[in-house]
Each structure stands twice: as structure tokens, then as C-alpha cells.
Amino acid sequence: MKILRVDMDRLQVEWEPVSPEYERLGGRALIAGIMLAEVPPECDALGPKNKLVFAPGLLGGTNLSSSGRLSVGGKSPLTNGVKEANTGGSGGADLARLGVKALVVEGQPADGKLYQLYISDAGAELLPADDWRGLGTYATAARAQERWGAGCTVISIGQAGEFLMGAAGVACTGVGEQDCRVAARGGLGALMGSKGLKAIVLDAAPGTALAAEPVPLADPELFRASARRFANELIESPKTGRKGAMHTYGTSAIVAAVNEMGAFPTRNFSEGSFEAADNLTGQRLREITLARGGKVGTTCMAGCVIACCNVFVDEAGEPIVSTLQYETIGLLGANLGIGSLDEVARLNRLCNDYGLDSIEAGAALGVAAEAGLARFGDEAGFAALLDEIAAGSVMGRVLGQGAAVAGRVLGVSRVPVAKGQAMPAYDPRALKGNGVTYGTSPMGADHTAGNAFGSRGVVNPLGIEGQRELSLDLQLGAAMLDTTGLCLFSRPPVFGDPQLMVDLLNGRYGWGWSVADLEEMKKSVLRMELEFNEKAGHTAADARMPEYMTREPLPPHNTVFDVPDSEMDAVFAAL
Amino acid sequence: MKILRVDMDRLQVEWEPVSPEYERLGGRALIAGIMLAEVPPECDALGPKNKLVFAPGLLGGTNLSSSGRLSVGGKSPLTNGVKEANTGGSGGADLARLGVKALVVEGQPADGKLYQLYISDAGAELLPADDWRGLGTYATAARAQERWGAGCTVISIGQAGEFLMGAAGVACTGVGEQDCRVAARGGLGALMGSKGLKAIVLDAAPGTALAAEPVPLADPELFRASARRFANELIESPKTGRKGAMHTYGTSAIVAAVNEMGAFPTRNFSEGSFEAADNLTGQRLREITLARGGKVGTTCMAGCVIACCNVFVDEAGEPIVSTLQYETIGLLGANLGIGSLDEVARLNRLCNDYGLDSIEAGAALGVAAEAGLARFGDEAGFAALLDEIAAGSVMGRVLGQGAAVAGRVLGVSRVPVAKGQAMPAYDPRALKGNGVTYGTSPMGADHTAGNAFGSRGVVNPLGIEGQRELSLDLQLGAAMLDTTGLCLFSRPPVFGDPQLMVDLLNGRYGWGWSVADLEEMKKSVLRMELEFNEKAGHTAADARMPEYMTREPLPPHNTVFDVPDSEMDAVFAAL
Numbered sequence A, B: 001m002k003i004l005r006v007d008m009d010r011l012q013v014e015w016e017p018v019s020p021e022y023e024r025l026g027g028r029a030l031i032a033g034i035m036l037a038e039v040p041p042e043c044d045a046l047g048p049k050n051k052l053v054f055a056p057g058l059l060g061g062t063n064l065s066s067s068g069r070l071s072v073g074g075k076s077p078l079t080n081g082v083k084e085a086n087t088g089g090s091g092g093a094d095l096a097r098l099g100v101k102a103l104v105v106e107g108q109p110a111d112g113k114l115y116q117l118y119i120s121d122a123g124a125e126l127l128p129a130d131d132w133r134g135l136g137t138y139a140t141a142a143r144a145q146e147r148w149g150a151g152c153t154v155i156s157i158g159q160a161g162e163f164l165m166g167a168a169g170v171a172c173t174g175v176g177e178q179d180c181r182v183a184a185r186g187g188l189g190a191l192m193g194s195k196g197l198k199a200i201v202l203d204a205a206p207g208t209a210l211a212a213e214p215v216p217l218a219d220p221e222l223f224r225a226s227a228r229r230f231a232n233e234l235i236e237s238p239k240t241g242r243k244g245a246m247h248t249y250g251t252s253a254i255v256a257a258v259n260e261m262g263a264f265p266t267r268n269f270s271e272g273s274f275e276a277a278d279n280l281t282g283q284r285l286r287e288i289t290l291a292r293g294g295k296v297g298t299t300c301m302a303g304c305v306i307a308c309c310n311v312f313v314d315e316a317g318e319p320i321v322s323t324l325q326y327e328t329i330g331l332l333g334a335n336l337g338i339g340s341l342d343e344v345a346r347l348n349r350l351c352n353d354y355g356l357d358s359i360e361a362g363a364a365l366g367v368a369a370e371a372g373l374a375r376f377g378d379e380a381g382f383a384a385l386l387d388e389i390a391a392g393s394v395m396g397r398v399l400g401q402g403a404a405v406a407g408r409v410l411g412v413s414r415v416p417v418a419k420g421q422a423m424p425a426y427d428p429r430a431l432k433g434n435g436v437t438y439g440t441s442p443m444g445a446d447h448t449a450g451n452a453f454g455s456r457g458v459v460n461p462l463g464i465e466g467q468r469e470l471s472l473d474l475q476l477g478a479a480m481l482d483t484t485g486l487c488l489f490s491r492p493p494v495f496g497d498p499q500l501m502v503d504l505l506n507g508r509y510g511w512g513w514s515v516a517d518l519e520e521m522k523k524s525v526l527r528m529e530l531e532f533n534e535k536a537g538h539t540a541a542d543a544r545m546p547e548y549m550t551r552e553p554l555p556p557h558n559t560v561f562d563v564p565d566s567e568m569d570a571v572f573a574a575l
Helices: A026-036 A091-099 A136-150 A185-194 A220-236 A245-260 A282-292 A325-336 A341-356 A358-370 A379-391 A394-402 A403-410 A432-440 A469-483 A490-494 A498-509 A514-538 A564-569 B026-039 B091-097 B137-148 B185-194 B220-236 B245-260 B284-291 B328-335 B343-355 B358-370 B379-391 B394-400 B404-412 B433-439 B467-484 B488-496 B500-511 B515-536 B566-568
Strands: A002-007 A012-017 A054-056 A070-075 A081-085 A099-107 A117-120 A123-128 A153-156 A170-172 A181-183 A198-204 A297-299 A309-313 A319-321 B002-007 B012-017 B052-056 B071-073 B080-089 B101-106 B113-120 B123-128 B154-158 B168-172 B182-185 B198-201 B294-296 B310-314 B319-321
Touching: A002 A123, A002 A153, A012 B310, A026 A070, A026 A081, A026 A099, A026 A469, A026 A514, A054 A185, A070 A181, A070 A185, A081 A091, A081 A170, A081 A185, A081 A514, A081 B467, A091 A099, A091 A153, A091 A198, A099 A117, A099 B358, A136 A341, A170 A185, A170 B002, A185 A358, A198 B137, A220 A490, A245 A282, A245 A297, A245 A325, A282 A297, A282 A309, A297 A341, A297 B168, A319 A341, A325 A341, A325 A358, A341 A358, A341 A379, A358 A379, A358 A394, A379 A394, A394 A403, A394 B404, A403 B394, A403 B404, A432 A469, A432 A564, A469 A490, A469 A498, A469 A514, A469 A564, A469 B182, A490 A498, A498 A514, A514 B185, B002 B071, B002 B123, B012 B123, B026 B052, B026 B071, B026 B080, B026 B467, B026 B515, B052 B091, B052 B185, B071 B091, B071 B182, B071 B185, B080 B091, B080 B185, B080 B515, B091 B101, B091 B154, B091 B198, B101 B113, B123 B566, B137 B154, B137 B198, B137 B343, B168 B185, B168 B433, B185 B358, B220 B467, B220 B488, B220 B500, B245 B284, B245 B294, B245 B328, B284 B294, B284 B310, B284 B343, B328 B343, B328 B358, B343 B358, B343 B379, B358 B379, B358 B394, B358 B404, B379 B394, B394 B404, B433 B566, B467 B488, B467 B500, B467 B515, B467 B566, B488 B500, B500 B515
Parallel strands: A002 A099, A117 A198, B002 B101, B113 B198
Antiparallel strands: A002 A012, A054 A070, A054 A099, A070 A081, A081 A181, A117 A123, A153 A170, A153 A198, A170 A181, A297 A309, A309 A319, B002 B012, B052 B071, B052 B101, B071 B080, B080 B182, B113 B123, B154 B168, B154 B198, B168 B182, B294 B310, B310 B319
């Protein structure tokens, strides 16, 4: 595999061998390594010194189930630290099959124009795309697939990324029609916009020679046996198997439980349970979808045995979004006082089309409602605000910058952010482990960086004890998944048996790793990220929940976030 | 003297003896001391844990010339560090004469209403002022003086402070009619707004018993002799005397020189000299003013022997602003491409009335022009934007937050800020010592925190060598002036002979200080502030110029800011 350098200053591409320092890194770890080695941590996140990196995980491109997530990263304009956001879809596998260990976008075009990058087995080339300016991500994908073939993967930004908005994500097509996956968090779409890159087209479609030939394996037998075991465990698990909640209901399976535990963000995080939550549950989503001829149990990546996705359709059976997910239901639903999956799905489609992180945008809309710019529960009002974002009006530019800027500009003090980034759909006053993760993770408030929801039976979510240790453990696990390209949902087999992950890596690369090497890898990811962030200016003062959450009790438990600063500051003591 | 505590939670006032820790602190030093001892550095600057402090300098309330500056401070919503901004006018002297060593405003009113604080020799009381909501500072002062007497000093916020805007300052009436002085920098008006405090009325007017009785002196003879020597030196100096540039032209005396050296911010800091600068000079200001029957050589504080102020009038002889100053001419003039003092004065009046820092507002308007929201040179366009700020529209709220937020929201990369605060009217690419001060001073980009302009003959403003040492020296000097309440213009006698300052302090307080004690005091101010800021999360990454200034050459010298990071980071090595 090679590193593909894209120099936007000179509009040139260059293939580079992988240096020994990067050899054993992938996905999130490779992003951390590149950022630390090549990018001045103090740089302007939207300036020419920052780099935008796309990297498949270490296991990307193989036939391992659920292993094709695409990591996107750089210095975040929201957190001002290193950021990795990953997405399903076909981008991770295709990039790996095209032999790209990392795609590194550098500099900025002097002409201020937009470009597209086309990568196939014949090489890579930068081409003009200024006529795509102002297109949403659906239209961009359609134009690109029209030109390069329907089987191509298209990674793109919408209007939000062009406008350099902090809520802008990077969209990626998936295996199904209308699929829109987003590497959403941290404003990486703005970073892509700052590079003048409208789209990346990966031409490794089914049917080409590339797709047929998976990435090489050092020990095919070990790898295949381990991959089989991995898939079987997922299939046989009551959670991830065909009868499990994940396949049956998708990520929205947890709506009822989070609402029940009082951590479901409602009306700008002012309450923890939503009176209309019953209309937002996974069960309801399944019923509606099946009744209308939509789909449930679809996959975002070819060959995934979990298959947690859906194609949510309107009453006429026309797709609205694929896939409708938990965090979106939380942030664009309860958080906006909206108790209808149709309304959530329509707002979600707007976010996808405009290239917006539905979490950051939903949180900004919640703040806007608190400032009186829309009414909670009013889909049309929120849709109009999203349209302002796409139009680039001053109002839209405020909201498009995300919740923190919106709160500051609009004079709202109840702003659910950590490290400048909006919280996902778990209020940390009722799930305190997540507060520890939001505050301390190098990723900021992020539902995939060490989510304590799944451990609510192990550590009391309302208590203080054990949260610190739990958060660190989950953060290390997340680092491993994000480095190998595995989906968060496929964690049980490798969390339960680390040797399985070691076997997969040894089968793929022949490194002869032990479990100790794997543990060291997990730690090293966090260490690199923490080092970058420290040099970028992060301090303990950033590892805090918003002050109002320490003062304002959250119904129904009426708890505040009270994990002491000393606990927050000790999370990485043993790292 | 006493500390006057104003508890906005319970709407109560309390007089408190001065604790030994605060005894030898005044003005800026006292603010630093109170912040460090009483305010959690990580707190939300606009939340209830922050405190707003008003303090005269150590020599405030005496008859010493130029000693009545009023320090206003707290944790800044712009820099997120401790901030002191001071102002002329009658506030400093009056507060000292009312026996108030510091007025400390704490908490936030639960009812969200506005209040006024009235202080006289009979005591202090909090009274409703919600019917003043939405008034500008001129109208607020008029209402307050109507109620409490024309001789009262009125300290107030305008619409900008009520809207919690980062560009909001704290306005203070002066000795002349229509005088509007502003403790402008750092968004302290927003802090005052967050406390629900619309105005503070100081009733120590000429004619009352209080005014007739100056503050007590420990050694009246020593003090009076030293004060006489101080005044004489100012009067006899070719700079500050009656024939000097300061008295003759006021602060605008330096327009021509800064323009000549290529450091005069022009059209959003894109050039360093302005083709119409001749129309903005101190000479021009004097000519126009005298021809129209305005005034030059007026004072902002009773008894000041320098008298550098003016009453700038329109063609009909009606006052527009009092006083029109250099930084304002730079930021609302050349920086907006405006080459007319009348136009600058009218924009300045709007800023004063709305309670805006003319530096921060001018910088935000420059960024707005770069984003296409107004045309450089178009007064009416900029006035309309200022009106948006006062109206609290979304556009106005963006600009009212200052240059950094405006740049981020509007997608502009050329944003002249340091530590989140707009630069005053010296481009650091052509006056590099100021870049060192902007970056390293605990105050952020501030023209009174260690301004290297006056030392341009000693240290080459375009060179690197000596800037670090110069900046530290100037920062220490500024700390002394801001602690004692002296005007920056009155520095020559005490900079030239530190013993004179020691004699003044010993004459006032009988501390028996030596020059070494004075030197230690200067250092301790910076040390306290740096400690607070470090705990608040400031790091070396904050001690930088905006990245574009290190890359984009500034005409006419075509220099970039190239003082190495290592030099910036070594400024306080010997502190």
C-alpha cells in the first residue's frame, strides 16, 4: 500500500511509499501519527498548514465483516485538536483495495476554485469541479457517478463544507442507492472545503479487477479462520445476530432505554426524557418502515453480518434517508421537541444533503430554538433554518458553525458542548461516564470515543465511582476499533477476546503481535492524540462539562454533572 | 477604604474591610488579586461565578495629575483570561473619594432584570433599572444624571452589553458635557450585562463634602512635593507640556508617524499605510475642530496638566464625540477605508452610544467588509451595520461578538486578533514589538499593555532583535501605571525616575517602599495574571500572531510577522 499525497497548492498528486513510522498504523492511529509528525499543532485548522487525511483501518479492504469504516481526520476547526471521524459506506474498503493506506490532502488552491480527485487502478488525478459549487451531497454523488460510473464511491462535501462551517461533515456513498453516510463530527467538511476539494471518487467498483482482488494476506489461513470466528460470534450473539436488537431495530433500538434512564436530550438538553419518545423508538421505526415498503436490516458495507441499517421511506414508499440513526433521532428529534420519525427523517435528509453533521446541526438548532429563532416541535421552522445554512445567509452561517458559536452569538448560556463540539444524544448529567468521555477524550464530545451507555449495568450511570476507569477502558477500546476500521457494533468478539484481534492483524500483516502489542497500540493512539492536543493548546480547562450542567439539574432525576475535576484530570494518569 | 460587594443573586450590597492581601493592591493589580483569590479561572466568563471589579488605582482620588483612571476587570469573554481595561473620566477619582477601594459585582439576578447601583457618601443601594433597557449610554447617563444630579459620574453599558457582546465596553462619563470614555477592551460590557447591571452612579460630585475632602495622605508633605515635581515635569516636557504634541494634537498626533512607518491598519489590516491618512492626522483634527468652534486640549480628568482631549464638533459646531482618539481613527478610519474625520467621528459616536469598543467593533467591521457585507470607504454601510448591532439582529450579534467570531462565522481568514481580541491600530508586521506584546501580554492584543510605538527609535520596529526584552519592559511599565491609576501619557516622569513613584506611594500610604519593592510590584501583577490565565487554559499556543500574518506580507514594507515562537515563549523567562 502507498500514501497518496494530494498537493492542492500545485494541484498535483504523488504516490509515496509508506515510511516505517506509518507502517503499523491505520485509520485513526495513522491520522494521529501523520498529524503529529507533519502538522504544526498550533496551525490554523482552516489554513494551508493543516492536512486532511483519509485512511481505511488496518483491516480495511479484507473480507472481514464490518471492517470497512473510513477514517477521516485532521485538526478540527471545532475542537482545535486532532479529530478522527469515521463512516460506513464503501469508502474504507475501496480506498484499501485501491492500495491507498492514506490519502493526505495538503495546501490550498490559490485560485479558490473547487476540485475533484478521481482515483482508480490507473492512478489518481485532480480535475476541476467548480461547476459543482453549491450542489448538495446527493447531487454531487449523482453527477460524479454519472461521469465515472454508478459503482464508484463518492466522498463529498455539501454547501456547509464549502462555507467552512464547523457543523460540516464529509459524506460518503454506501452500497445501497440513496445511501448517505457521513464522517460527521469535528467540522471535517469545513477542512475539506478549505482545501478546495468538493469530491473524491473511488473507482474500485464491483466488477473491476481491483474489487475482485482483495488486499494481500500474510497468513491467509490464520486470517480466514479468525475472520470466520469473528463473523460467527457476531451472528450467534443475541445482540448482533439476526434476532438481536441491532439487526432488528438498528441503532434506534436504544431510544426507549436512553429515554427511560433520563439521558435522552430533550428541548436543548433541558430535560432527559421526552413525552413523545414512544414515537421515536426502534420498534416504531421498524413498524413504519416495513408497513410502507421500506427496508430494515440492510448493510452499509458489503458483507457485514450485523446489518443494522434501514431505508426509511415516506408514505408513498419513496426513500427519505438511508439510514436513520439513533444520534440523529436524539438531536433532530427529542432535542428539537419533535416526536415524529417522518419529521426527523426529513430534517436528516436536509442535513445529509447540505453536508451537515446531524448532531452538531441538531444541537445548534436546539440553541436557536432557545434563542427564539424557531419553536420546539416545529419541523417547518427548523427546516427553514437548515435552508438558511445551505443558502449561506448570516443566520445560516451562525448556525452552521455549530452549537458553541450559535450559543455565543445568540447569547444563550445553555449550550451542550465539550471542547467546542456538540454532545451526542446522551445527557452527561444522567450518564456521567459519557460526561467523563466528552470532557477527556481527545475527540471531544463524541458518541464513538468511549460511550458508557452499554456499560450502564456495570457502572451506575448516576454515580461518580468507577466512571473514570470505565471511560478510559472504553476510550482504549474505541481507539482500537477506529484504528482497525471495525464498526463499534462489531466489538463484542474482539473486546471479549483480544487474541482474536491479534490473530486478525497477524493474519493480515504477519507482524507476530501479542496481546501486549495490541494493548500498547491502543494506548499509543490516545498518547499521540493527547500530545497533539496539548501542543495545540488543550489543557485541563478543556476537560470540563459546560458550567450550567454542573448547576442546573436535569429532570427527571434532577441530577447535575458532579464528577469532580480531579477525577476528570486523572483519567489518563496510568496511560 | 473599603471593598463594596454587590451581590446580584440576592440584590444586596455589603461593605467589607480591606483584607491584608488586598491592602497594597490597586487598579489592575487589585483586579488580578481578586480574580486569582476569588474566581475559578475555568469559569464561564458570562456565568455567575465570574466577578466584575471596578477599582481606582493606588493613587486615585488624590490631587496628583493624571492619576484618576478607573480600572474595570474580570474574566474576559473574549480572551477567556483575566482582563483589565481602564478609562479616564471622573469614575476613578470619584470611586476613591467615596472610599471604595474596589467594587466587586458578583452573581446574577434570578429575574433577568436590569439594575442600577447608586453610591454616595450615605452608602450604596441597588435599584431597579429595567426601564432603561435598550437605552444607549448617552441616554442612560442623561437619565441617571436627571435623577441623581448633573455632577454624578455615570458608568453604564449600552445595547451591546445588554446583548452580552464581546465587543461591549463599559462607558463612563467625564468632566465635560457629552464626554464618553470607555473601558473598552475585552468585552467587559458583556460581563456587566451578564450581571444585570445597567449603570453605576457615583455621587461624589463637585460641591459635596466628599469631593472637597481628598483621600487621606500618610505623609502629606512628601506626597505633595512629589506630586508637584511630577506635574512640573509633565508641564516642562517637550512632549507632554503645553507646546507638546500630546496637548496640541491629542493621541491622534501619531497618525502620520504610524502611517509613515507602514503600520497603520488599512482596509482590514491588508495594508500598512493609507492613501488618505493626511485627512486623519492630529493636525487636521486640530484645524477642523478649532475652525468649527470645537475644543482641543481639554481634559478627561479634573486637574490633568497634559490635557490631550478634544470635543470634535460638526460643521454647525455641535459636538459629535468627546474625545476622538488615535485607535478609533485607525480602526474606524483607515481600517474601514474611511478618510474623513467627520465620518470617523460619527461612527465613533455610534460605538460610544451603543456601548461598543471602537477597536473591536472597527476590526469586526473590517472583517465584515472583507466578507462583502459593506464596502470599504462607505460610512453609511458601516453605520447601518452598527445599527444592526444595537438592534440585536442576528447579523448585529455576529459583528457585536467582535472580529474573531465575525471572521469564523463569515468564513474570513484575515482576522487581526490575538487571544480572541482585536488588535489596536498598529499592525504587528511593521511594529513587531507590538506583536510580541499582543501575543504574550495577559491582556491580549491591547495598545496599553506594552506599546512599542514610542520605542521605535530604540528598537528597529521591523527587526526581531530586542523585541522580546522591549516588550517585557513595556509590559512591566504598563502594569505599574494601570495599578496606580496613572494615564499612559504621564509615564515619562515615573519611568525616568522610579523613586518618584515610590515617593508618591509612600506619601500616600506610608509603606516605606524602596524602588525594589516597586519593581517587585510590577512583576507580581504580571505573575498573578499569568497564573490566572494558565489556570484558565492559556498556553503558548495562545501567544501567537494570526497565522496569515506570518505568511501574508504587509505593504509597503512587505514584511511578515517573523519573531520566532521561541522568542515569544521566552518573554517572561526572567519574570
